[in-house]
Amino acid sequence: MLHVRCSARVCYVVRGFIMTSPYFMENRSVITRSASQTAGCTPAASLRTKLTNRRRNEDPVSAVPVKVEVEEKIVSELRASSTPLSTGNGPELLHEATVQPKTETLPEYPHSRRRRQLKVEYEKDEWFSPMKTEHWEPADWRKQLGFIREMRSSRDAPVDNMGAEKCYDIEAPAHVRRFQVLVSLMLSSQTKDQVTAAAMQKLRAHGCTVENILATDDEKLGKLIYPVGFWRNKVKYLKLTSAMLQKEFGGDIPNSVEGLVRLPGVGPKMAHLAMDIAWDQVSGIGVDTHVHRISNRLGWLRKATKNPEETRKALEEWLPRELWSEINWLLVGFGQQVCLPVNPLCSVCLNQHSCPSAHKNSPPKRPKSGSPRSPSPTSSSKIKTEPKQEAALKDEMINKELLPTPVSHTTKRRLKTKINA
Template identity: 45%
Template sequence: MRTSRISQETTKLVLAAAAARRSTRSSVSRLDVEDAVPPPKRQKRERTPRTPMKTSPGRSVAVKKEIDESITTSPVLDHRRVRKPARQVKNEENGEVEIHAPNDWKEVYAAVKEMRLTGPAQNAAVDTMGCERLAEKDASPKVRRYQTLTALMLSSQTKDTTNALAMKRLYTELPPHKEGAPGGLNLENILAVDPKLLNELIWAVGFHNNKTKYIKAAAEILRDNWGGDIPDTIEGLVSLPGVGPKMAHLCLSVAWGRTEGIGVDVHVHRITNLWGWHKTKGPEETRLALQAWLPQELWHEINWLLVGFGQTVCLSVGRKCGECDLGLKGLCKSAERAKVNIGRKTKEERIVTDGSGREVLEKRESVKVERVMGDMTVNADA
């Protein structure tokens, strides 16, 4: 007589339980129900074979295999410089407020100076055509001072190259104030020249119409109030029409050899704000901010330094961050990282031996590629 599978399993459970009761506890350990009953056998499901994919003659089917691989990557180092701008700090001992300089200003200043002297920022227009270099060398000190003042008045909103051309025309085309007197740029000839002719001679500079009026009016003030010479104080210089604080400080430093302030133009204002030294709205505010902490022995040099740097590397449009050491060293917070990563093109010269055994000088241009992680520079060639 056939019995069902459930009845057979029940019988096995009863027999196993009876055997467990007959055995002593010391000799046989208790069995769990799951240990007494073997697990049911799993029935394998027959899989129907798949029909092969039909393809047209001459056509192959590409099967793409995807392999999952665990890729271990090391964490990217992110050593960021802690930059602190110029700030006011209260002295706990005496309670006075002190101005602390930006923490990395010396390193930035030294790097820019090296670029101006031997790097990509050398030979700027200001080095040969700046206002302090446009006065005639063979003129008297009094005439040279007036020529320096005139060059500064023409330089506003004007490139150094254009300003130098306008000054050259004044030296060569300005007629003498009387017969037998020398022509060229001096106070007497400016007083006598017709405003229309003066305007034609300086037409290339920015706002030449206004500058013509300023130069003529200033010449009369110098004749009547200053004995034909230029003022030797900041207050006297800024009292002249068309002369602002920047021109006054530069003129006093160049013409009289006294530096009482920083000449801040658009380059100095723009670049120092890009570095994060301060947040100022105009050149005059920048001048006061710099003078609060920059050593006075650098007040005259910083104008030459940053004007040339702004003319060659840190341009107002299209900055050359890939050629700037500040970007490569992580010293400029405004550096364009894409340009920095490409690197700076450097020209190298080396002496090699050719096939005939002669030593020749070979010039090759290489590209120095550097990766910048955060503010830490890593040389890819190392």
């Protein structure tokens, strides 16, 4: 009786354990209430085998939970990919999916979010070459330049004898010579070389230095440089430039284009010529009216330019740098002798067969009113006037012929003295 109670208690404890455990709640037939059994329950060895077999038959996915969110994302991406991770089925696929992200071969998959930064390097192969920009130049410019050199071989143009290179005092100190070169360039604007040379000769006799220019009054300085073009403005420029040179540069001229163009009355053409003549440095092409005109006539520019500064930039794009210093001297003398502003001498020019502007009549320059070349009313040249203006012009001519010429007071006194005598 005691044995039966002990076995009943053991079975009751075992059954309570089975009912509370989640692994054994579905299989209740493991424990029997048959009193005919000696132990009153299933042996421990048989119970373990049954539990082991049941765990094997269950779905392995529920037994292996994925705890890391990164692994869940990678598993979903790998399942979506076209290439399977393993040819096996069941637990092998899950095992590879959970273990594979821990390796270092993750960046090899194309759908991975983390990718390595690739360093791109270019090898110098034969097929690789830098982009080439188009270099434009006139068709026959070398031939035309050779003909201009031949026509300028005599060196008898006004620029050859009276240009800025001939206007400074050779025996003066270096800074004084450079200042005189700058002054001659400032005076040469809108002025012929003959007039500039005469004005420089008078300035040198007076003393063409920074100190003397500042000590000379405006009236005296105007008489020295007269009759250069715009001589009143140039008097002011000379005074302001001399004061600036004495204050900022110690009486010498600047040795850069940027410093020279800061001076009053000095433009880019004068700056580049001053750098070439005074400092012996080629900084650019000095383009004046002659160089501007001839370059457009010869077709040395890709498109026509409107002012000398545009011509300078266009020439410097294609003309070799070793010719920048020579081109001003060549074209200025050529423009003074052959390629004149009005009625150029194309018949004697060696470039008449290659120049696109050859044998084209230039527009005649209208002379100023009151000059000897201006047409008089009695001349045979026809003047286009309206009918009212023509009638008024005839009346004026008749009145001039009838009226006596005015006599001054001095001539009247002389006539009276002669009559009384």
